[in-house]
Amino acid sequence: MPDLRVRALQLLARRDHSRAELRAKLAVHAESADEVESVLDTLQAERLLSDHRYASQRVAARAGRYGNARLRLELKQQGVAEEDIDAALPEAGDEVERCRSIWAKKFGQPPLTAEARAKQMRFLQYRGFSADAIRQTLRGAEDE
Incomplete structure (x- = not known):
């Protein structure tokens, strides 16, 4: 032992x-x-x-690249309890802001065609962002 x-x-x-x-x-x-x-x-x-500390550190390290759904899934796969996940996710910050930041870094300009829009949406979905965050990001990009 x-x-x-x-x-x-x-x-x-x-x-x-x-x-x-x-x-x-x-x-x-x-x-x-x-x-x-x-x-x-x-x-x-x-x-x-501590699973709570692990979840907090994991979220802090990966929040700049991924959305809440992906972070939640990764923590579940590591055996972290729901209450620890729920406590750690708010530390990631605003999901819409993170989504906008990643979108701007990857694409930088609003989609001109339906195909380009679908491609951008798929990319953000793969990164684990919610449909609402993706919609707000693309709507904000088109308004500018």
């Missing part, structure tokens, strides 16, 4: 991990699932492991 704790601390020293992510990485080296859970419980009690 001390060896497992050392491994966990080495992983956490590099970057924050979600509990599920750390569980998967430690399971390979553990003799039982109970041993892994025990180490994770200890780390969480010592506040060395």
Whole structure:
């Protein structure tokens, strides 16, 4: 068990991990699932492991490139609980502003044809922006 704790601390020293992510990485080296859970419980009690902190850092790092839907999906895939995701997403800032910034960097000018508009919308949808944010961004671009 001390060896497992050392491994966990080495992983956490590099970057924050979600509990599920750390569980998967430690399971390979553990003799039982109970041993892994025990180490994770200890780390969480010592506040060395926190899904809330992980979600906040992940959102802060990726909010400049992705919309709320994509951020939410990535955090869910890492095993972060809904309440931690809901608490972290507002830290990303206004989704419409982030959408406009990414749109301006990628395209810079309003679409001239329906095909160009569809292409821009697909790009922003892939990045995880809501339909409302995309509509406001393209409407704002056409008004200018």
